[in-house]
Amino acid sequence: MIYLHKIGWFVGLVLLQVLILNNVHIAGYATPFLYIYLILKFNSEISRNTLMVWAFFLGLTVDIFSDTPGMNAAATVWLAFLRPTLLRLFVPRDKLDNLTPAISTMGIAPFFKYVVACVLMHHFVLILLESFSLTHPLQLLLRMLLCILLTVGCVIALEGIHKK
Template sequence: MNSSFGIRHIIQFILFVVLQVFLMDNLVLFSMGFCFIYTAFILFLPINISRVWLLILAFATGFTVDMFYDTMGIHAAASVLLAFLRPLILNLLTPRDGYDTNDSVNIHVMGKSWFTTYALILILVHHAAVFFLETISFNDIWYTLAKILLSTLFTFVVMVILQLLFFSVKRANR
């Protein structure tokens, strides 16, 4: 890993956490749809990142959000679960020619259908973990499922908008 890689991802980490804490915390759809945009930091990490670093970064991201939200480890647990499953999903979605060593998770590089499948599966798992750990019960399962689905869609749409706005085609071709 070179220094530009590290600096770029430190800046992304800070931006996604700041966006989550100061903007997305107050942005809720119909009292049920929450946007956990900090998951984009984990999802957008390079494909060839080691699993250990991925888990460490996911824990740090979730723990940082937990400190601001006072949620006692819910986001850290869900983020580590997301990071644990990410390589498995990447293996399931491997293109016929495999991944290039320089590939990153980018809608322009991997394509819309690949990115949609990848992001929706992992966001859904993350949100299910967050909301089921939050309620710790299956009493209001329909309400919880509705929160999971609406929040997954909300987070995915915001993530696609971020990809289209800030991850240019030029950067994808480097």
């Protein structure tokens, strides 16, 4: 039953990403990558390998529809690999059992830090793979910063809507 719920989020987030968000380019730089919300919201009890499989298929699906050969899959699997470690950084050990990351379960500040760290890790890999060059480092950093800010804002907004 829980996996049907996750599959619904999977389909919804992929459709939102490929049909709408991939066409949003604020100031020519910033694009929100909201599809990673699914990876952020998995329960803390899920194994790293299972999470990485979900992340691979999520990223691959976005890659197929976005015509980006493996970039989203690589960045999303990287995020899934790091997520348990990042979750342990921002959640006290006694609260880590069977925790679904959310503002209501973690608190505003720890959840915000968790989201920023996860988005930073994902976007770092994704944008480096997209540019595949370090010839314009300031442009690269500006794009990373703007995409991170936009994605974090979208995740927090979706979390506020999802909470209600």
